[in-house]
Amino acid sequence: xxxxxxxIGASPGLAIAPAFIWKTEEAxxxxxxxxxxxxxxxxxxxxxxxxxxxxxxxxxxxxxxKLGADKAEIFEGHLLILEDPDLIDAILENVRETGINAEFAxxxxxxxxxxxxxxxxxxxxxxxxVDIKDVSGRIMRHLRGVAGSDLSAMPDECVxxxxxxxxxxxxxxxxxxxxxxxxxxxxxTSHSAIMARSLDVPAIVGAGVGLRSIQPGTLVxxxxxxxxxLAEPAAEELTAYREKKTAYDRRKAELALWKDKExxxxxGRHVELAAxxxxxxxxxxxxxxxxxxxxxxxxEFLYMGRTELPTEEEQYNSYKFVLEKMDGKPVVIRTLDIGxxxxxxxxxxxxxxxxxxxxxALRLCLERPDLFRTQLRALLRASRYGNLKIMFPMIAIVEExxxxxxxxxxxxxxxxxxxxxxxxxxxxxxxIEVPAAAVSADLFAKExxxxxxxxxxxxxxxMAADRMNETxxxxxxxxHPSVLRLIRMVIEAANREGKWVGMxxxxxxxxxxxxxxxxxxLHEFSMSAGSILPARELIGRLSHEEWRGFSREAMSLxxxxxxxxxxxxxxxxxxxx
Numbered sequence: 392x393x394x395x396x397x398x399i400g401a402s403p404g405l406a407i408a409p410a411f412i413w414k415t416e417e418a419x420x421x422x423x424x425x426x427x428x429x430x431x432x433x434x435x436x437x438x439x440x441x442x443x444x445x446x447x448x449x450x451x452x453x454x455x456x457k458l459g460a461d462k463a464e465i466f467e468g469h470l471l472i473l474e475d476p477d478l479i480d481a482i483l484e485n486v487r488e489t490g491i492n493a494e495f496a497x498x499x500x501x502x503x504x505x506x507x508x509x510x511x512x513x514x515x516x517x518x519x520x521v522d523i524k525d526v527s528g529r530i531m532r533h534l535r536g537v538a539g540s541d542l543s544a545m546p547d548e549c550v551x552x553x554x555x556x557x558x559x560x561x562x563x564x565x566x567x568x569x570x571x572x573x574x575x576x577x578x579x580t581s582h583s584a585i586m587a588r589s590l591d592v593p594a595i596v597g598a599g600v601g602l603r604s605i606q607p608g609t610l611v612x613x614x615x616x617x618x619x620x621l622a623e624p625a626a627e628e629l630t631a632y633r634e635k636k637t638a639y640d641r642r643k644a645e646l647a648l649w650k651d652k653e654x655x656x657x658x659g660r661h662v663e664l665a666a667x668x669x670x671x672x673x674x675x676x677x678x679x680x681x682x683x684x685x686x687x688x689x690x691e692f693l694y695m696g697r698t699e700l701p702t703e704e705e706q707y708n709s710y711k712f713v714l715e716k717m718d719g720k721p722v723v724i725r726t727l728d729i730g731x732x733x734x735x736x737x738x739x740x741x742x743x744x745x746x747x748x749x750x751x752a753l754r755l756c757l758e759r760p761d762l763f764r765t766q767l768r769a770l771l772r773a774s775r776y777g778n779l780k781i782m783f784p785m786i787a788i789v790e791e792x793x794x795x796x797x798x799x800x801x802x803x804x805x806x807x808x809x810x811x812x813x814x815x816x817x818x819x820x821x822x823i824e825v826p827a828a829a830v831s832a833d834l835f836a837k838e839x840x841x842x843x844x845x846x847x848x849x850x851x852x853x854m855a856a857d858r859m860n861e862t863x864x865x866x867x868x869x870x871h872p873s874v875l876r877l878i879r880m881v882i883e884a885a886n887r888e889g890k891w892v893g894m895x896x897x898x899x900x901x902x903x904x905x906x907x908x909x910x911x912x913l914h915e916f917s918m919s920a921g922s923i924l925p926a927r928e929l930i931g932r933l934s935h936e937e938w939r940g941f942s943r944e945a946m947s948l949x950x951x952x953x954x955x956x957x958x959x960x961x962x963x964x965x966x967x968x
Contacts, residue, residue, distance in 0.1 A: 393623045394605070398573060398598030400618035401584035403921070405636040406571035406593045407629070410609045410622070411549035419531060421494035426486075433486045436493035439533035444473050446529060447559075454562045464672045465522075465558045465586065472526045477698050478504060494534050501527035507736075519695070521581060525557040545569065550611050550620075552602055561586040571595075571613045573620050575602050585672065588921070595620060646924040650681040654927050656909060660935035664927055665721070665917035667895055671709060674716045676920045681927065684721035686843065686917020687782075687895035688713060690766070691728055698737050700762055706769035714777025721778045723843060723893070723917075725822070726766055726795075728752045728784045747857070752785030753795055760798060767802045774814035781817060782843055787825045789834055796838075822895070824848035829877040832884035842885055843917070846896025850874055868951040869898040875907065875946050875954075882912050893917055900926055903955050906933055906962055910942030933962070 426432040451466035472478065478500060485496040501523055508520035545551065545565065551572035553560075561583045564572070569592060577583060577596030587594035593615035605611070605622050612621040612632045616639070621628060654664045665686030666677030677685060693701045693709055714722055729735055730751020738759075743749035756763035770781055783795045796819055806813055820841035823829050829849065832842070846869060851857060853874055856866035868874065878894075885892045893915030898904045900918030905926055908916065916926060945957045 393621065393625060394601075396573070396595075396598045396601060396620045396622070398595040398618050398620070399577070399579055400594075400615050401577065401579050401581070401596045402587035402590075402592055402594035403616040404571065404591075404593030405615065405632065405639050406550050406611075406613040407632060407636065408548045408550045408570040408611065409546065410552050410605050410607060410611045411545045412605065412607045413545075413551055413553045419494075419535065419537075421492070421498050421531075423495045424492045425490045426492055427490075429487050429490050432490075432493050433483050436482060436486060436497070436530075436534065439493070439530045440473055440479060442533040443526065443529045444470065447473070447526075450559055450562055464670075466562070469522060469526050469558070472522060478523070494531065497527060497531060497534065521557070521583075525559055528557075529559070550613050552605055552611075554602075556583040558583060558586055561590070564590070564592070566590060566592065571615060573598050573602065573613060575600055588676070646928060649924045649927045649931070650679075652681075652927065652931075654683065654930055656930055656933050656935040658934045658936050660909075662909065662913065662930065663721075663893075663915040664923050664930075665723070665893070665895075665915055666920045666923060667917050668713075668920075671712055673920065674713055677923075678716070680920040680923045682720075682920060682923055684723070684915070684917070685713065685717060686721075686723050686893050686899075686915055688722060688724040689728065690725060694727065694729065694735055700737070700765070703765045703769045703772075706766060707772050710770055710773035710779075711776045714773055714779060717777055719778055721780055723780045723782050723820070723895075724770060725782045725784050726753065726770075727756055727762065730755055730785075753783045753791055754785060757791065757794055757798075763795075764798060764802055767799050768806065771799075771803055771806055771813045771817075772811060774817055775812050779814060779817055780820060780841065782820045782822060782841075784822045784845070785824055785848075786821045786835075787827045789831070789838060792821055792835065792838055823881050824852065826853050826877065829881050832881040833887070836884045836888040836890050839890060841891045841893065842881055843893040843895045843915075844878060844881060846874070846878075846894060846898040849877065849896065850898075853877060869901060869904055870907070870951045870954045870958075872946055872949065872951075872954070875911075878908070878913075879911050879946070886912065891915065902926070902929060903958050905929055906938050906958050907942045907945055907954075909933055909935055910938030910940075912939075929962070 447466050447469050451463045451470070454466060455463035482496045482500045485491055485500065486493055504523050505520045508523070545568050547568055548570060549568060551569050553572065554575045555577060556572065556574055571593035572587070573595040574583070575598060581596060584594060584596055593613055595613065595615050595618050598620065609622050610624070612624045612629065614632065624632065654662050663683050664681070665684035666680065666682040667687040668674060668677060668685055669689040670692050693706055710724060730746055730749060740750070750758060770779065773779065781799065783792060786792050799819065803813055818840035820839045820843060821835065822845040823832065823842050824845040826849070828835060850867055850869055854866045854868065854871070856863040882892050891914040894908065894913055895917040899908070899916040900922030902925065905916065909930060918926065941961055945954045948954050948957060
């Protein structure tokens, strides 16, 4: 019987193959008991940890050989969990002090960590709970003497259907057999989704428990671009999807030709296409998609999913890695942007009634110069390994920028006095997220080296509409005349002072917005890596000079839908962008 399932498209593509149903073992909940020899029990637990380390080293090495070192970094994180004193030492201490059995101590401690992370607002932190589940499950299997999951029984061609896939499972998929996978749970930021994109495997996550009704061997059509799976499709649907898959594969091959090309409009204007990244493993994906720069490195990931602030050395090594990996290409690193929907429990910050408008980002850093100075020192030390540009977020008044720059210069002088090498000529800029900063862009332009427009926040602040609130979602309008006028104001102010302007919000990769932004004279577009090649191809078809006029005309319209339709008519003959 024909069935339709809807989930989240985590890795684009289409697949047509029989379903392979993979069921993981039931979660094991150990019984609490007491042991006579506490030290022997602690040693038994430590041996299981050591065996888990051997497993993960093997998976890491295999992943590195198949996909490269950057793709194996997920398992570096898993190995670090095995060294985490908050988890491992706590379990050993529990066993030694109470005489509790190792299985129960592991279950009790890991579950408390998992619950804490799953309850957090930040999606990346919630996904770290999956890492702890994966690692603690591996230790548990060694304690119990149970074999791990085995995906070797899958047929030669299949779509994998599962409740969930751990990063370890995903890394070990046989790509000669798996055409795609779909899971009941998960999100776009889960490690399995990230691995799927790295492996270039179509994937849908979060499709719900209804997937359990699919029988093994059922022919399925999977459109991961749309997040839809059809089980037992009708003959005409099957024909249509086969044609769609052929067209998709052809389009993918066409876009690949743009990877190493310079980003030029049809009349020869160059703009820079950059990638937004949030983790070290994102860098290779940016390069694989032809990124000319990193336009936004969100450094929050270094601070999240842990119980204390990262050290200067930890931060230095991360920044150095990204700068070296980009090999001289520009890297814009944003200083800590915590607050709003991103919290650090260990900072014990006071609760605010409206945290999005409260003490967040640079405001917090200026209030807590200890954590700000540590980050700045790490950035300055790493600067000699590449083309670093430092960017301050959430600035409303000129005094904030000047104070942040003063602290940066002070730390630079200290490092030079210590004999530490620091790169010369590091550009220092700011994000334009607050309407007050956009309106005062002419004043800021005299002080900064560059602007980067953070449209995600700029739009919601301009429209006074929380972008996460579904009831006012209709007001989140990137192409509304008010937003476009602010963007134009910023670009014109920067041009008068000879400064460059980038954009690192989602709008930069929006195919409807790109023509207008090109016409307005935006210098750098920073977006998710997967949007770079389509953007480069689109810009290659557009005349900058022509769109200078078209943009003025579009912005004379009063509604977003009218502006979007205008863009479609002048780029795609009226078809949806």
